[in-house]
Amino acid sequence: MKPEIEKMWESSYASRIAKLQSSIIREILKITQKPDVISFAGGLPAPEMFPIRAFEEAARYLLPREGQRMLQYSPTEGFPPLKEFLAEYMRRYDVPAEPSNVLPTNGSQQALDLVGKIFLEEGDAIITSRPTYLGAIQAWNAYNPRYLTVDMDDDGMIVEQIEDHLKREKVKFIYVLPNFHNPAGVTIPLERRKAIVELADKYNVFIVEDDPYGELRYEGEDIPPFITLRKERVIYLSTFSKTLAPGLRLGWITAPEFVMKKFIQAKQGADLHTGTLVQYLAWDLCDRGILRSHVKKIREVYKRRRDLMLSEMDKHFPKDGVKWTRPQGGLFLWVILPEHVDTGKLLERAVEMKVAYVPGYAFYPDGGGKNTLRLNFSNAKEENIVLGIERLGRLFKEAIG
């Protein structure tokens, strides 16, 4: 390409683009996808569990009957029967949602992007945990906000630190991952949820509640989500990616109806509507009760994998200065090594030893976390958990010295 054309392109990018980067995780995944490497790096569901037959049945049944509608344009608001199911489904948590409060999106990632598009101006302050979900940072970096970060203990974000930020600055919203935090694995108990909602009331801000894993609880009781505690102040995001299949790209937003209007307008400009075909197929599985029975199945399998990984960690990981979470659900374990260990640098040696993880610094919107790492258990076969954790144990002993 001629230099003046190259310069033209370079000078044409909007300034918001400067901050955009490829996901560190996706880059890491490329490194770790060598043959023979046992990778705990991804965040994928177990593909051997996908309800493939049910999708095939849905396609065979629906296409001949509903094909003209399944393949046509459809309303931005979403496929009405799916919206009805989702509104009903949210009621398991006592969320008083109507179909008009629910908007299907292309996975939760699009919902995060729409939140950014609708609310974030350059320099706006938002409160997140430290670490936090990488996809949210990636979506929002395009709108150049400032991240006010908050440490977590075993019960999630520390309330006093949230209030410190709210006192000092005009904040747009608080971003919470209520259940089985990605990457940290922790769940926020009811009392702390209430305290955070009260802070939102006191300082008159809203809450973005990101709950992709709520259904994947392996022990303990469901805790009411933030949206149940204060529905007029919460935008709630969830997805079928972890319960049915991520390849559909199908999630949803639940929000107060007049906020929903903005989401609908923004979504219309972003892609007109979520695919009609995938909405029909997903709805059919929901309607036939397959979502519910399938979630029961994957809960069992993932619980077994979590338990196995934890017991292997107990056996093989050094005890001195090494901590890890014991999450009640979700897909991830979070490991904290002694301060002097740099998990980013250590990854190279890990891959030599044919095992991989995600270095924790990737999840810190404003730096830090160098001595942390994330392990995924949902996508690992049991024999690989045994082998891989033993290798990590050797690696960490070597690194700690």
Next chain:
Amino acid sequence: MKPEIEKMWESSYASRIAKLQSSIIREILKITQKPDVISFAGGLPAPEMFPIRAFEEAARYLLPREGQRMLQYSPTEGFPPLKEFLAEYMRRYDVPAEPSNVLPTNGSQQALDLVGKIFLEEGDAIITSRPTYLGAIQAWNAYNPRYLTVDMDDDGMIVEQIEDHLKREKVKFIYVLPNFHNPAGVTIPLERRKAIVELADKYNVFIVEDDPYGELRYEGEDIPPFITLRKERVIYLSTFSKTLAPGLRLGWITAPEFVMKKFIQAKQGADLHTGTLVQYLAWDLCDRGILRSHVKKIREVYKRRRDLMLSEMDKHFPKDGVKWTRPQGGLFLWVILPEHVDTGKLLERAVEMKVAYVPGYAFYPDGGGKNTLRLNFSNAKEENIVLGIERLGRLFKEAIG
């Protein structure tokens, strides 16, 4: 909702959102979707033509064999076999595209949104025709650009007016609809394409070429697209929405490789990737040659509908001061009535007469076009074309007086 909470939400929206509106067309469609109204308002493909059986076969064949991959996360870059097909497919226009130049998107609408996200800062000037495609305005309004508009003659955008803008202002890009312009129906001949490319060279700007209808040519010869004339200066958008089915939400971007990197980063933040399942299904139809044979079929049907609509217009429309386009392809006819007729106001009377269209003002980014309207012929059954055009003829005679 309590007033202070409502105020909190209202004051939380980003300023870019103020300009967002629901598509006028979608609002109009609601009015015109009364029973018995013959609507030429939508822009929908004919659903009775959808290759439903081929999609069913694809699902039945692929899900048992490839289900684990079809339902899993997949690369932002797109499903490799589909990218290969698209690169090859673009070569019918002598576009020297490689798979790395091609990115699947959620319809062309997402491609338009990504163009806005990557390139448009508030106040940036872009050149569009007057009228222009409504979806582009809707996508880009979220980024608050300024529209420098240009009149069209029978050969599309008037080159001198483009240059006038380029002389006076720093322009980011020129937006062109090369074939069977929506709404105006016109096609830009090769000589004028070359002249526009030369202007882009001279003023060192790039071109966004939006070509959803290129395959739907009913007479005459294909004209090389802008991207063939100057591939390093053009972002080319197309879609399966008009050739296979819009309910898939599947389009693609073709661009120089190093620009493509930005699209991939922006798309990753926007929704991780386009649905794996729909990419597999669409690829299967492409690979089996169904795309090609299906396009031949719909060309015949749409040509017949266009011809019938034009001959009925010749019969029934008043001749004095009324003009319309005779497009060589696409889905739309464009009608210009005498200056004093307001097609927006006239729509109410049209709906009383059980016929509907889109008032042309909707397509003007900076006002005007009150005496114009758009008619869709692809989605109208032949008996309805006869009935509906007769009604419109009466309506226009009544309005012109």
